[in-house]
Amino acid sequence: MHTIGKVARMAGVSADTLRYYETEGLLAPASKTTAGYRLYDNDAVRRLRFVKHAKACGFTLSDIKELLALKRKDSACCEDVRSLVIEKKLQIEGKLEALRAMSRALDGLIHSCEGGRNPTDDCPILGALDVSLREASR
Template identity: 40%
Template sequence: MSESHPTIGIGALARRAGCQPETVRYYEHIGLLHEASRTEGGQRRYGEEAVRRLTFIRHARDFGFSVEAVRELLAMSDRPDMCCDEVDALAKHHLEEVESRLQRLAALRDELQRMLGECAGGKVESCRIIEVLSDHRLCDSDTAHGGAHDLGEPPAARRS
């Protein structure tokens, strides 16, 4: 309702949503955030609405939704009279992915624990860890660790 004047700088906006100014510019660039109004000198100025939108984005990202999923969620939340089936479906789908990642990650943990438990701490020559890594048959094959890709490795960048 209340359209606050755009007085918030990009740094303050970023701080309030817990991210970096670069990330804000990036979100604008890929169209998650609308183009901000500018001062005469060309600097971006935001209002409270932008804070809400960015917070939503960051929060959804923290939940593990991909940028494309966030884009859909934003589009849906912009249409309040829509039926929320799609939102529900998106969240369900995401939950399924999370659950399958959880299972494989748990299998991986078990295998790592087993490896570590069996390593007697001698020479590399007889190291159980190296052996297991060398030979797939030494794994508990029931609970196959299905490839790090689908488990998700931490992406390169982590925010400080």
């Protein structure tokens, strides 16, 4: 059995993160000491590493809860997990396309302005954004 600090170090997270994951229902201590200190087993370290890796792949804590629930569900199969991963990938692709569109819009603004010492009243970027704002409010 390990203390919260040791488990956090072993999993590469902070003790505060571990406590937060506990309040979110992602893990629980295996037991408590008579003084009330939480004790964790090696499964907690494995679970924390799973959560950390899933977060790095773009999964939210809600998504991770769903993945963990599927892992425990007898009737679930690999296809259920695969479907969740495909859904997450599609969400990320949508966000990437939105970011690409924003980048193209910024490119257009950058190309509209030569820079220089003109007053901001004559700035083509601010002018274009102002026109966009007026058109959006119509």
